[in-house]
Amino acid sequence: MQSKKSNRFTFICVGIGTFIALLNSSLITTILPNIRQSLKISTGQAEWLILIFLIIMTVFLIPLGRLSDIWGQRPLLLTGYIIFVCAATVCGYSYNFLSILIGRGLLGLGSAMILSVGPAILTTTFPSDQRGKVLGIQALIAYLGLSFGPLIGGSITQLFGWQSAFLISIPLGIIGLIFCFTAVSQRPTVSTTIDVKGIVVFLVFMASATLLLNSTIISNFHIIVWLLLLSLPVSLLQFLHIERKAALPMIDLSLFHIQNFKFGLIGAALNYLCFYLVLFIIPYYLNNILKSSPLQIGLFLTIPSIIMTIVSPIVGTLSDHFGTRIFSTTGMCLSVISLTIFIMMGIIINPATFILLIGGLICTGLGIGIFAAPNNSAIMSAVPQTHQGMASGTIATFRNTGMILGTTLGGTFFDLIYKYILDAGNTSSKAFLSAFSLVMLAAVFLGILGIICISHMDKKS
Secondary structure: OOOHHHHHHHHHHHHHHHHHHHHHHHOHHHHHHHHHHHHOOOHHHHHHHHHHHHHHHHHHHHHHHHHHHHHOHHHHHHHHHHHHHHHHHHHHOOOOHHHHHHHHHHHHHHHHHHHHHHHHHHHHHOOHHHHHHHHHHHHHHHHHHHHHHHHHHHHHHHHHOHHHHHHOHHHHHHHHHHHHHHHOOOOOOOOOOOOHHHHHHHHHHHHHHHHHHOHHHHOOOHHHHHHHHHHHHHHHHHHHHHHHHOOOOOOOHHHHHOHHHHHHHHHHHHHHHHHHHHHHHHHHHHHHOOOOOHHHHHHHHHHHHHHHHHHHHHHHHHHHHHOOHHHHHHHHHHHHHHHHHHHHHOOOOOOHHHHHHHHHHHHHHHHHHHHHHHHHHHHHHOOOHHHHHHHHHHHHHHHHHHHHHHHHHHHHHHHHHHHHHHHOOOOHHHHHHHHHHHHHHHHHHHHHHHHHHHHOOOOOO
């Protein structure tokens, strides 16, 4: 057993990696116009700087988590830090589209390595009576990276240029790398066999799914869309066939017979869907309907972050003593309540709208802050030690899938409804409010599905 001091350094190592990975996931949205203007690239090319990071990080999370069970968590974390620091350097000194595209892709790979093993390292390092607290603080760090990425990226870009927004991650990455060398210990591995077939087919499946969810970027290439629609079910069926027969599968499908593992993952995806839907669509409501300034929009969006910052570590600690399901269920219910409040904002436009807005954003912060750490603890505690890396990568994959679905629902679905109502002869404002309410209503039903999933988890967890 490591000393308490060593455990703290291990947590700092994982925390730094989590922060810079998710920071670089979100800061790009603010600085993309500056990059496009500076490098003189098209909007379609600029969008690929988001997509390449998202695809690579999402498709590699589970394979890398499984590889960490075979090769060890420490080597994968070290490699992830090295790739990340090199990639941030490439992005920070890029002066053409190809170099920054490669840099963003490598950032996604390094982030996948760091995020796929983070929860597993913390779960195997800290005793069970501290697990909820530690995972709660880690969840808080993740939220801070995601929530403040746009603000940090925008501020630094305005002061020093967009390259500096990438370069700020380098010193943090080096510090994390040092802690990884000195504090993180190697854990026993299970085998030297790698499920190569399973990994390759899984990568094809996840790449197809991610591209289809963002198909507007490739909508001009209809043949590619049709090929993706074909490859998605074929690769999924082939992957399930391979994993059932593999001696040491990438994903042990028998784990999905565990209640907490199966329903906890689905609940996590649905909770992050609700959260990201709000983060994506509320700024448009503030800008188009309430005519808020950029500063006001930024201040409103800090409300969920502040709530999460306060709540997450407290709830993580409480879940160690009172169980996880009660907190996960409460968090999911609050997410549904926040969406319901936002539906009302699409119907009622008067001075009370600001009260509804603030109340909805508070419930959004409470929903994700109360849910995440207890749910992660319940999932990780239900999985054998030999599968911790795979479980860790799976949690991150389902979380990212929820983020993608929330963004897709808030973007693509919203645009389709908006254009349909607008073409029917309605005003732009009416079309916006109607689309806004319908998207939030669709999310409510998905949130209720999440509550049902969480209710099926072990009562004793």
